[in-house]
Amino acid sequence: MQQIDTLLDARWIIPVEPAGAVLEHHSLALHDGQILDLLPSEQARQRYQPREHHQFPSHALIPGLINTHTHAAMTLFRGLADDLPLMTWLNDHIWPAEGAWVNPEFVHDGSELAIAEMLRGGTTCFSDMYFFPDITARAAASSGIRATIGLIMIDFPTAWAAHPDEYLDKGLKLHDSYRHHPLIRTAFAPHAPYTVSDAPLSRIQTLAEELDIPIHIHVHETASEIEQSLQAHHQRPLARLQQLGLLSPRLLAVHMTQLTHEEISQLAVSGSHVIHCPESNLKLASGFCPVHALDQAGVNVALGTDGAASNNDLDMFSEMRTCALLAKAVAGDASAVSAETALRMATLNGARALGIDDITGSLRPGKAADVVAVDLGDIETQPLYHPISQLVYATGRDKVSDVWVAGVQLLAGRQLTRLDSQQLRQRAELWRARIAASDENHQHHQP
Amino acid sequence: MQQIDTLLDARWIIPVEPAGAVLEHHSLALHDGQILDLLPSEQARQRYQPREHHQFPSHALIPGLINTHTHAAMTLFRGLADDLPLMTWLNDHIWPAEGAWVNPEFVHDGSELAIAEMLRGGTTCFSDMYFFPDITARAAASSGIRATIGLIMIDFPTAWAAHPDEYLDKGLKLHDSYRHHPLIRTAFAPHAPYTVSDAPLSRIQTLAEELDIPIHIHVHETASEIEQSLQAHHQRPLARLQQLGLLSPRLLAVHMTQLTHEEISQLAVSGSHVIHCPESNLKLASGFCPVHALDQAGVNVALGTDGAASNNDLDMFSEMRTCALLAKAVAGDASAVSAETALRMATLNGARALGIDDITGSLRPGKAADVVAVDLGDIETQPLYHPISQLVYATGRDKVSDVWVAGVQLLAGRQLTRLDSQQLRQRAELWRARIAASDENHQHHQP
Numbered sequence: 001m002q003q004i005d006t007l008l009d010a011r012w013i014i015p016v017e018p019a020g021a022v023l024e025h026h027s028l029a030l031h032d033g034q035i036l037d038l039l040p041s042e043q044a045r046q047r048y049q050p051r052e053h054h055q056f057p058s059h060a061l062i063p064g065l066i067n068t069h070t071h072a073a074m075t076l077f078r079g080l081a082d083d084l085p086l087m088t089w090l091n092d093h094i095w096p097a098e099g100a101w102v103n104p105e106f107v108h109d110g111s112e113l114a115i116a117e118m119l120r121g122g123t124t125c126f127s128d129m130y131f132f133p134d135i136t137a138r139a140a141a142s143s144g145i146r147a148t149i150g151l152i153m154i155d156f157p158t159a160w161a162a163h164p165d166e167y168l169d170k171g172l173k174l175h176d177s178y179r180h181h182p183l184i185r186t187a188f189a190p191h192a193p194y195t196v197s198d199a200p201l202s203r204i205q206t207l208a209e210e211l212d213i214p215i216h217i218h219v220h221e222t223a224s225e226i227e228q229s230l231q232a233h234h235q236r237p238l239a240r241l242q243q244l245g246l247l248s249p250r251l252l253a254v255h256m257t258q259l260t261h262e263e264i265s266q267l268a269v270s271g272s273h274v275i276h277c278p279e280s281n282l283k284l285a286s287g288f289c290p291v292h293a294l295d296q297a298g299v300n301v302a303l304g305t306d307g308a309a310s311n312n313d314l315d316m317f318s319e320m321r322t323c324a325l326l327a328k329a330v331a332g333d334a335s336a337v338s339a340e341t342a343l344r345m346a347t348l349n350g351a352r353a354l355g356i357d358d359i360t361g362s363l364r365p366g367k368a369a370d371v372v373a374v375d376l377g378d379i380e381t382q383p384l385y386h387p388i389s390q391l392v393y394a395t396g397r398d399k400v401s402d403v404w405v406a407g408v409q410l411l412a413g414r415q416l417t418r419l420d421s422q423q424l425r426q427r428a429e430l431w432r433a434r435i436a437a438s439d440e441n442h443q444h445h446q447p
Numbered sequence: 448m449q450q451i452d453t454l455l456d457a458r459w460i461i462p463v464e465p466a467g468a469v470l471e472h473h474s475l476a477l478h479d480g481q482i483l484d485l486l487p488s489e490q491a492r493q494r495y496q497p498r499e500h501h502q503f504p505s506h507a508l509i510p511g512l513i514n515t516h517t518h519a520a521m522t523l524f525r526g527l528a529d530d531l532p533l534m535t536w537l538n539d540h541i542w543p544a545e546g547a548w549v550n551p552e553f554v555h556d557g558s559e560l561a562i563a564e565m566l567r568g569g570t571t572c573f574s575d576m577y578f579f580p581d582i583t584a585r586a587a588a589s590s591g592i593r594a595t596i597g598l599i600m601i602d603f604p605t606a607w608a609a610h611p612d613e614y615l616d617k618g619l620k621l622h623d624s625y626r627h628h629p630l631i632r633t634a635f636a637p638h639a640p641y642t643v644s645d646a647p648l649s650r651i652q653t654l655a656e657e658l659d660i661p662i663h664i665h666v667h668e669t670a671s672e673i674e675q676s677l678q679a680h681h682q683r684p685l686a687r688l689q690q691l692g693l694l695s696p697r698l699l700a701v702h703m704t705q706l707t708h709e710e711i712s713q714l715a716v717s718g719s720h721v722i723h724c725p726e727s728n729l730k731l732a733s734g735f736c737p738v739h740a741l742d743q744a745g746v747n748v749a750l751g752t753d754g755a756a757s758n759n760d761l762d763m764f765s766e767m768r769t770c771a772l773l774a775k776a777v778a779g780d781a782s783a784v785s786a787e788t789a790l791r792m793a794t795l796n797g798a799r800a801l802g803i804d805d806i807t808g809s810l811r812p813g814k815a816a817d818v819v820a821v822d823l824g825d826i827e828t829q830p831l832y833h834p835i836s837q838l839v840y841a842t843g844r845d846k847v848s849d850v851w852v853a854g855v856q857l858l859a860g861r862q863l864t865r866l867d868s869q870q871l872r873q874r875a876e877l878w879r880a881r882i883a884a885s886d887e888n889h890q891h892h893q894p
Contacts (some may be wrong), residue, residue: 083782083784285776382872394525398843421826
C-alpha cells in the first residue's frame with residue numbers, strides 16, 4: 001500500500017484528455033499537489049492508503065475551469081449600471097467610478113470577492129487584466145487560486161502608472177517578483193490596439209519573447225473599433241498587430257467578434273489563441289464571434305467571463321453553456337460546438353492559451369491536482385444519459401461541491417476554506433455604499 | 448389587528464406592477480390564497496396578525512415566474528441526444544423514443560419531474576403542449592402548481608389520438624373536466640401550421656372563441672418551415688393563420704424566429720402574443736427572434752423554456768438572462784430588453800398571453816398569492832446596487848428559497864412540500880435505463 005495525500009472516488013471522472021472520455025467508478029490519487037494516478041476505484045482502494053479519502057457517489061470530477069479573460073477587481077462594479085448604450089455606460093458610470101475608486105484597497109477587495117466567486121463556481125485559474133496587478137497577484141497568491149496576472153499597458157495615465165515606460169517598469173518588476181511562484185504567472189496585457197501605440201506594442205513583443213510569457217489583449221471587440229483603425233492606421237487592428245509581429249502562439253486575442261475568412265486563416269497559421277467572452281459580447285451588443293469557424297480552422301478557442309461589470313457574473317458554467325448554445329445559432333448548425341467542445345474550451349484550451357497545458361487543464365497523471373467535484377444527483381440533472389451533456393446544458397455552478405488547486409482543498413462542501421465569506425460580503429457592502437453615492441452624482445441616466 | 452393566513456416580510460419586494468418599482472422593507476399579506484395587502488413592514492406588524500410569519504432579510508419577493516411554452520413530459524428525454532443536426536436528432540432519437548415510450552405512465556412521471564424542477568426554480572405557472580394532456584393536467588393539479596394545459600392537435604395518429612376528430616373530442620372532454628378548477632386551465636394546442644391542416648385549424652378558431660380560451664401553436668420556428676409553406680400553400684405560415692382568422696389576442700405564437708416588418712405590424716395590430724424561447728432557438732440553430740423590435744412595436748412578448756429535450760432545463764432565470772443578453776446583440780443595441788423588461792416578460796407578459804393577468808403575473812392586492820422568495824445575500828450577488836439587475840444578470844434559480852402558489856407553500860427552504868424528490872429521482876433513473884437501452888438500438892450517431 002502506497003501512502004498518498006488524497007484519494008477521490010467518484011461516480012464519474014471526465015478527464016478532458018483523452019477527448020470525450022467518461023470514466024465510471026474511478027478514482028483520482030493526489031500527492032504533493034499533483035495527480036499521481038487515475039484508475040478504477042476498486043484498484044485504487046487496494047493500491048493507495050490516503051491521508052484524506054473523499055467519496056463522490058453522485059458527482060463528476062472535472063479539471064478546474066480556466067477563466068481566460070477577466071478584470072477581477074471590477075466585481076465591485078457588478079450591476080452598477082446595465083442596459084445602457086456603450087458610451088453612456090462608459091462615460092457616465094464606469095469611467096467616473098474607476099477614476100474615483102480604483103486604488104489598492106479597491107483592487108484588493110474586488111479581487112478577493114472575484115476569487116471567492118470563481119472558486120465557488122469551479123474556476124481554479126484565471127487570467128486577469130486590470131490596474132494594480134501587484135495587488136491582484138497578492139490576493140490570488142494568498143487565496144491559493146492559480147492565476148496569470150496581466151501586466152497592464154495603456155497609453156494614458158491612470159492611478160497605476162503615468163506613461164508607457166512606467167507601466168512597463170512596474171510590470172517587469174511584478175514579473176520578477178513572481179518568477180518562482182508555484183501558482184502565479186504573468187502575461188503582458190496591453191489594453192487594446194486602439195489604446196496602445198505601436199512603440200509600446202513592439203517593445204512588449206520583444207520582451208514577451210525574452211521572458212517567454214503571453215500577450216493578453218482585447219482585439220476586434222466591436223465594428224467601430226475596426227472603423228476607427230481604418231481611419232487612424234489605414235488597416236484593420238489585426239493587420240496592425242501582425243505587422244508589429246504580435247501574431248504568434250503567445251497571443252491571446254480577446255473578443256474577436258469581427259473576423260474575415262482571411263483573418264481566421266492568419267490566426268490559425270500563426271498559432272494565435274482566441275479568447276471568447278460570449279456573455280459580455282451579447283450584453284454590450286458587440287457582435288458574434290464565429291467560434292465554430294475558428295474551431296474548424298484549427299484555432300485554439302478558450303473562454304472568459306470578462307469583468308462582472310459587463311456580464312454580470314464570473315460563472316464559467318454559464319459561459320460554457322452560452323458558448324455552446326450561441327455558436328450553433330451563429331453557425332446555423334445544431335451540431336456546432338458540442339458540449340464536449342465547450343468543456344474543452346473552458347479547461348484544456350484555456351491552459352493551452354496561457355502556455356500551462358503541461359501543468360493544468362486536464363486530469364492527467366503528472367499534472368497539478370486542479371480538480372472540481374460537481375454533484376449531478378439532484379432533480380435538475382435527472383435523468384442522466386450523458387454526464388458531459390448534463391455538465392454543460394443542465395448543471396449550474398451551484399452544484400460545485402468541492403475544489404482543489406494544486407492539491408489544496410479551497411472549497412469543501414460549498415464552503416470556502418481560506419476566504420471568509422462573511423467578511424467579503426461586509427466589505428462589498430461598504431464599497432457599495434460609497435460607490436452608489438458617487439455614481440448618483442455622475443450619472444445622467446438612471447438604469 | 449386583522450387575522451390573516453400569512454405575512455411575508457422582505458428586504459425587497461419587486462411587484463412588477465407598477466413597472467420598475469422596488470419596495471424596501473415591505474410585506475405581503477396573504478389571505479384565502481390571495482394577496483390582501485402590500486405595505487411597509489412596520490405598518491404590517493401593527494395591522495395584521497398572521498397565522499404564519501416569514502422573514503426574508505436578504506431576499507427579494509417577486510411574482511411567480513410563468514413558463515409560457517414547454518413540453519413537461521419530455522423532461523425524461525433531457526440530454527438523451529444533443530449537438531446533432533435537427534433531422535438526425537428527430538429521426539434517430541426523439542421520434543423513435545416518443546414512439547416507443549410516450550404513454551400515460553411516461554407522461555405522468557415526466558410531468559411530475561418537470562413540475563418539481565419548475566417549482567424549485569421559481570416557476571409557479573406553466574403552459575404545456577404534449578400528448579396525454581389529461582395526465583399532465585392531473586399531475587399539475589395534484590402538485591398545486593398553476594397550469595394552462597394544451598389540448599394537442601396534429602394531423603397524424605399518435606398514442607393519444609388517431610385523427611383530428613379524436614384529438615378534438617378528447618381535448619374538449621378535458622376542457623370540460625377542468626372548467627371549474629381553481630388552478631388548471633386549457634388552451635387549444637395545434638402543433639404547428641405544417642402539421643395541422645386548414646380544416647382543424649378553422650374548427651379550433653371557432654371553438655376557441657366559443658370557449659374563450661387561447662390557441663397555443665409553434666409558428667415560424669425555422670427558415671425551412673417558411674420555405675415549405677411557400678411551396679405547399681403559396682404563402683408564409685403567418686399569412687395562412689391570418690387567412691384562417693387565427694391572428695387575435697387569443698393567439699400564442701411560439702418561436703417566431705423569421706419575421707418581416709409587415710408581420711411584426713400584423714402581430715401588433717391583431718393583439719397576438721409572441722412566446723420567445725431563446726435557449727431552444729439557439730440550441731436547435733433555429734434563428735433569432737427579433738424580441739426588441741416586437742417589444743418596441745407593442746407586441747406582448749412572453750418567455751418559455753421549450754421542452755428539456757432542446758434546452759436542456761426548465762430554468763426561467765436562465766431564460767430571462769439569455770433573453771436580455773441575446774436581444775441586445777440581435778438588436779445591435781446594449782439598451783434593448785432591460786433587466787426590468789426581461790422580468791416583465793417572464794411574469795406579467797406570460798399572464799397576459801394566457802389571459803390570466805387578472806389573476807397572476809404581478810404582486811398586486813386582489814391577485815392570487817403566487818410568490819417567490821429569492822435570496823440575494825450570497826457572494827455571487829454582491830455588491831448589490833439594483834435588485835432587478837441582480838435577479839436577471841447575476842442570480843441563479845438555486846437562490847429561490849420559498850414558493851407559494853395561490854397562497855399554498857410548495858417550496859420551503861428549497862424543499863418541495865408536496866412532491867417527493869427521492870421518489871422522482873428513482874423514477875427518472877428507471878426511465879433512463881429503459882430509454883437509453885432502446886435509444887442505443889435506434890441511433891446511428893453517438894452524441
